[in-house]
Amino acid sequence: MCHPDKVVDRSMLFAVGTALFLCGASVALAGTNEQQERHFKVKDRPVVILDNIVNGRIEVKSWKNPEVVVTSSSVEGKVTIDIEQVGDRIDINASSVVSSSGPHDVEANFQLVVPEQTELQLRTQTGLILVEQVNGDMKLQSVAGDVHLKEVSGYIIVKTTGGSLICTLCSGKLEFTSISGSAQILQPSLTNVNLMTTTGNILYDGDFIRTGLYTMNSGRGLVEVRFSGSDSFDLNAQTYRGTVDNQAADFLKPEAHGNHHAQSKFSRGLFGTVGQGLAKVELSSYSGTIRILKRN
């Protein structure tokens, strides 16, 4: 006859064994993290194209060497990463190899080191795109991932569905379009800015370069501009259902260049000139607030 204590012990042993087996199996199924690093010599100004159709973060930094270094990490067996060099162009593609039978959120993360003068075309789904100290035209696309740019210059195009942009110390030209993403432009030296978002907010905190053109539109969001006392620009701000919050009335003079804006009866507007009115600033929001401030 079997002793009851021994029956309990065997049951416990079986349960623990099963649990250990399942843990081991799940670890094995999850796969190990695969990391690879590749180096590409370049001559002149390289073009790096990275198309990441899975999730993941893309980080780009620059150095003085004429070489592009691509470091990627992904779960082994779930993502295919193809990298090809054609002259000074480097194509990187990351795609999922998991069958479509069920949901899977696979991820591939990239770290790129490029020469300072490099053109970039980067696309990802949900991860952050971070670019620092790169001079060159760039087109950056993301669905839900944010885009952070620091000390970059060139013709910069950023397109997101819901991701936001933070652009610090950027110069050149900037275009940003998004549905719900916001944009913060901080301490820029941009000569041409075109920002458009449907429900996101826009913050421009910095100088307006003389002869520059600055257009900022938000459907429902806040559009806020903070200028300095030494700036020089003509301002045209219009909103249909929102408000224009002018907190810089002391610095805005009546428009000085004979631009007689015909105010639409369907919108509220503010027209004025700061300094000599050398740059042109056009702000519009359909139903959000437009706020104009002078920095301290």
Next chain:
Amino acid sequence: MECKELEAVLAEEGLSPLPLEARNHLAVCAACQDLVADLSSIVSAAQRIPAEVNPPDRIWVSLRSQLEAEGIIRKPQMVESAPVGSWWSGLAQIFRPRALATVAATLFLVAGSIYLVQRPGMRTNKTVTNSTAPQTHPPDAAKNVVPAPVQQGAVTSPKIHVPPVRSARVTAPPQPRESHTELMPSPSENAYFGDSATVLSQTEDALPTRELANNAAVDASLRQNLRTLNEFIAECEARLKQYPQDQLTREYLNMAYQQKAELLTAMMDSGRSEH
């Protein structure tokens, strides 16, 4: 008379025979002569605009090459130039397959945008029309002293603050004029908006119901942004039904349509990429 006064006369009375004082000024002022010449050319160009415009040939060339590049059509099945007057119905015939609807929507909107942008006088506020639409804001609405509502999801700047709104000394926005400042949309423009809404709605209906890109985060973001756009479009459309000559709303609606076309294309691509 000075330039400003002449402009006021033009705004009020158009190019109809000007008062003697205005004509005297015009005779000696080159700038005003240029202004009147510009206005004349705008008015004459506006009169020449047909009720409906065929898209330029380059749109068809671009459309055909894109479809060929994607392997969707082959040479023998090339898209022929649309017959005059029925180009939209022709396009609808070509794009019966659901998967092609997004391409059609995008290109249609691009064509529409080009047309709207290139149309002379579209954005001018000096074109003389007689609008008798109701006043939507009180006479002082143009002043910028208006309450600032709390915004949801404000920019996450560390310095954003909402101090009380001050009265602005310098706004001097021209008082809303009862007429002369808003254009009534043309029939072709109305048709453009109507067709865009139809195409986009059909494309949206054809979206896959399963998870896009087999990626929960992407799927959620795309669908949430589609809802956001639809809400905004509905708001603009409702407004335009009430006040069809509201130019700002029309511009925002046009932008929202383009964004929706691009979003639907991305969603279709996400739905296809896994198969």
